[in-house]
Amino acid sequence: DRGVRIPAKNGEITMEPSQQPFATIQIEINNAHTLSLLLDTACSGFVLRPRIQKLCRLPTFQTPVTMTGAAGTSSGTGLTQIDSFKIANATFGRTPAVLQEIEALPSSLDGILGLSVMNQFDATEFDFGNGQVHFYRHFKSLPDRSDESSLVAKANMNMLGSLGIFSVDAYFGNRGPVSLLVDTGASCTLLNWD
Numbered sequence: 001d002r003g004v005r006i007p008a009k010n011g012e013i014t015m016e017p018s019q020q021p022f023a024t025i026q027i028e029i030n031n032a033h034t035l036s037l038l039l040d041t042a043c044s045g046f047v048l049r050p051r052i053q054k055l056c057r058l059p060t061f062q063t064p065v066t067m068t069g070a071a072g073t074s075s076g077t078g079l080t081q082i083d084s085f086k087i088a089n090a091t092f093g094r095t096p097a098v099l100q101e102i103e104a105l106p107s108s109l110d111g112i113l114g115l116s117v118m119n120q121f122d123a124t125e126f127d128f129g130n131g132q133v134h135f136y137r138h139f140k141s142l143p144d145r146s147d148e149s150s151l152v153a154k155a156n157m158n159m160l161g162s163l164g165i166f167s168v169d170a171y172f173g174n175r176g177p178v179s180l181l182v183d184t185g186a187s188c189t190l191l192n193w194d
Helices: 050-055
Strands: 004-008 011-015 024-029 033-039 046-048 061-069 072-082 085-087 090-092 095-099 111-113 123-127 132-136 166-172 175-181
Touching: 033 050, 046 050, 050 072
Parallel strands: 033 111, 046 095
Antiparallel strands: 004 011, 024 033, 024 085, 046 111, 061 072, 072 095, 085 090, 123 132, 166 175
């Protein structure tokens, strides 16, 4: 939402989300329902809103679940299983999904497709300019680009321990490195006070 105020150590800060669209994807589950999901590189799993579980008549399991995301970990969420889902022409088999109402998720989205799915590929390429995502198996290098002059930066990603999410090192002027979370689900860049 626009104009959300959050408390801060030195007063209040107004957060204004980016006008850029979030990275989303359409999937079809169980050959019956099309869902719109946030593609989120800072979420460890596959998350569905509880209403989707009811709409799609998915089973509920009482297994305790802990999810990791940019905001930390959450537990006490429900668990379900999707028999199959499709992304474009690729079909995936049984996949567990966490049932959780995520307040920060835009209401138009049915859930989050996180790293538990993206990590099944050797590479995931986000093409924000063309509104596309490409999933690669047997990845050796990025496809040949005719104009490498537009490359602004290239950096190694580091896995953050047991969290299974990624960061990159950045410099601000001559200061750094500062470890930044790679989060395609974030609406803006945030830095902690340190």
